[in-house]
Amino acid sequence: MSRRVAVASRRVQGLSGAARMIIEHARRIAVQDWEVHVFSEKLDAKALLEAGAKPHKVPAWPWGSWLKRRAFAAAAARMTKGFDLVHGHGDLLEQDVLSLHNCVHAAHAHIFNSPLPASDAVGRMHALQLTERRFRVLVANSNLMKDDVTRRFGVPAEAVEVIYPGYDSCRFNAGGREDFGPEMRAELGIKPGETLYGLVTSGDFEKRGLKPFLRAFAAVARKLPGARAVVVGKESRPGPYIALVNELGIADRVVFRAPIADVWRFYHALDVYVHPAKWEEFGMSVLEALACGLPVITGAKVGAAELMKDEQRRFVLADPAGEPLEQAMLDLADGALRARVGALGPASALPCAWDRGAAALLALYERLAHA
Numbered sequence: 001m002s003r004r005v006a007v008a009s010r011r012v013q014g015l016s017g018a019a020r021m022i023i024e025h026a027r028r029i030a031v032q033d034w035e036v037h038v039f040s041e042k043l044d045a046k047a048l049l050e051a052g053a054k055p056h057k058v059p060a061w062p063w064g065s066w067l068k069r070r071a072f073a074a075a076a077a078r079m080t081k082g083f084d085l086v087h088g089h090g091d092l093l094e095q096d097v098l099s100l101h102n103c104v105h106a107a108h109a110h111i112f113n114s115p116l117p118a119s120d121a122v123g124r125m126h127a128l129q130l131t132e133r134r135f136r137v138l139v140a141n142s143n144l145m146k147d148d149v150t151r152r153f154g155v156p157a158e159a160v161e162v163i164y165p166g167y168d169s170c171r172f173n174a175g176g177r178e179d180f181g182p183e184m185r186a187e188l189g190i191k192p193g194e195t196l197y198g199l200v201t202s203g204d205f206e207k208r209g210l211k212p213f214l215r216a217f218a219a220v221a222r223k224l225p226g227a228r229a230v231v232v233g234k235e236s237r238p239g240p241y242i243a244l245v246n247e248l249g250i251a252d253r254v255v256f257r258a259p260i261a262d263v264w265r266f267y268h269a270l271d272v273y274v275h276p277a278k279w280e281e282f283g284m285s286v287l288e289a290l291a292c293g294l295p296v297i298t299g300a301k302v303g304a305a306e307l308m309k310d311e312q313r314r315f316v317l318a319d320p321a322g323e324p325l326e327q328a329m330l331d332l333a334d335g336a337l338r339a340r341v342g343a344l345g346p347a348s349a350l351p352c353a354w355d356r357g358a359a360a361l362l363a364l365y366e367r368l369a370h371a
Contacts, residue, residue: 003369004035006080007053009089010072013044016202017284018089018101021165021357027051028358034365037083039076065121084369088135093128096368098135100126103281106148110279110301111207130155136368139163139361141282142303163361164307165282166354167291171264174293174346184269188255194226195333198270200285201233202259208233209276209299210241212321216276218248219326224333230255232266267292272332276320277302287352290345295338297328307348311341 007026012019023044026036030052038053041060048055056079061071073093080086088095090102104123108116116123129135130153138160140146146162149155190196197217201208210231221227231254235241238256245251257266267273273289275298286304289296296312298305299320308316315332317324332338 002033002035003084003365004037005029005085005087005365006037006039006083007087007089008039008058008076008080008092008095010040010058010069010091011042012038012040012048012055013042014202017165017282018099019044020284021099022089023047023051023053024166024168024354025358025361026053028355029362029365032362034362037080039079041072066124069121069125085365087365090122090125090129093134095134096136097139097364098129098137099139100145100149101141101281102126103145103148103152103279105152107207107279107281127153133159135159136371137161137364139364141165143306144301144303145281161360161364163357163364164304164352165284165287166352166357167284167287167349169291169353171262172267172288172291172349174291174342176264176268176292180265180268184265188228188230188257188269190228190269191226194228195224195271196228196230196269197272197274197329198230198232198266199274199276200259200263200266200288203234203236205231205233205235205238205241207277207280209278209320211244212276212325213274214241214244214248214250214254216274216321216325216329217254218250220329220333221250221253223330227333228253228255230257230266230270232257232259232263234258264288264292267294270294271338272297272329274325274329275299275302276317276325278320280304287349291349293342293345295332295341296345297325297332307352309348310344312344312348315341 012022030036036053038048039056039058041058043055045055058075061068086095087097089099105116140160140162146160150157199213217229245254273294273296275286277299279301282303286298297315300318305316315328
C-alpha cells in the first residue's frame with residue numbers, strides 16, 4: 001500500500017527554483033511507492049500531473065502579506081491531515097519536513113547592511129518556524145544556509161540535512177554549446193570573436209548583484225572592445241538598471257532579456273557566467289552554468305559556490321564587486337583559461353543531478369516514516 005506525502009507551498013508554478021524542485025522531486029518520488037500530493041494557492045496542475053503528483057488548490061486569502069501566510073498555513077493544515085508525512089516549503093507552521101529556500105534575515109543584512117524589519121511577513125514566518133522548531137527535520141539548500149539557521153535561530157545541527165537543489169542534465173550540459181550556442185549568439189547580436197559575459201536570474205536584480213556586474217563590465221568594456229553582456233531576468237522596477245547602463249555608456253554593449261522556459265539556450269551562448277551576489281542561499285543559475293561547462297565568477301556567500309573546486313576557487317570572490325570582480329572578468333577573457341576552468345564545471349555540478357537530490361529526499365521520507 002502506497003504511503004502519502006503532502007507537499008505544501010503557496011506557489012508551485014513559473015520558473016522559480018522552488019517550483020522546479022517540487023515538480024522534479026515529485027516526478028522521481030511518485031514512482032517509489034509514495035503518492036505525492038501538492039497543495040498550493042497557485043500551481044501548475046498540468047506539470048504536476050505529468051510528474052505523477054496530485055495537485056490540490058488551496059483557497060487564497062485576499063488581504064495582507066502576513067494574514068495571507070497565516071491563512072494558507074491554517075487551510076493547508078486542515079487539508080493535509082491524515083497524510084503519512086507533511087513536507088512544507090516555508091509556508092506551514094506544522095510539518096515533518098521543512099524545506100527552507102530563503103534566509104531572509106541574512107540576505108537583508110548582507111545586501112542592505114541593516115537588520116530585516118520586524119514587520120517583514122516572510123521573516124516573521126521563518127522566525128516562528130525556526131525558533132519554535134515547527135518541524136522534525138529542516139532541509140537546507142546549502143551548508144551556508146545550515147550554518148546561518150543554526151547560529152541565528154539555535155536550530156540543532158543534527159536537525160538540519162543539506163540537500164542541494166538539482167538540474168536537468170539533459171538540458172544543462174557541456175555538449176549543448178555547439179547545438180544551441182551559435183543560434184542564440186546570433187539572436188543576441190553577438191559577433192564571432194566577441195566575449196559574452198552573462199547573468200541569468202528569475203528575478204531580484206538587487207540580490208543577484210546586477211549593479212556590481214554592470215559597473216565591472218563597464219570597466220572591462222573599456223579595455224576589451226570585443227566584450228558584450230547579456231542580462232536575463234524579470235524585475236518589477238527595471239528603471240534604475242536601465243539608467244545605470246546609460247550612465248556607464250554601455251547601452252550598446254548590454255542586452256536585457258526576459259526569462260524563457262528553455263533558459264539553457266542562454267548559457268550555451270555565454271563565454272563567462274557572472275553571479276556577484278553578496279548573499280544567496282544557493283543560486284540555481286550558478287549550478288546550471290557549471291553544468292553547461294562555463295567558467296563561473298561568484299561570491300563566497302553564495303551556496304552553490306560550495307560546489308566549486310580547485311582552480312574554480314580562484315573565481316569565488318570574498319567581495320564580488322569593484323576591482324576584484326573586474327579583474328576576474330578580465331582574466332577570463334583568456335580563452336585558454338576559460339576552457340580549462342569551464343571544463344571543471346560538469347563534474348562539480350554532478351552531485352546535484354535531480355536523481356541524486358530526490359534519492360536523498362526519499363531516504364529522509366523513509367527514515368521519518370519508520371521513526
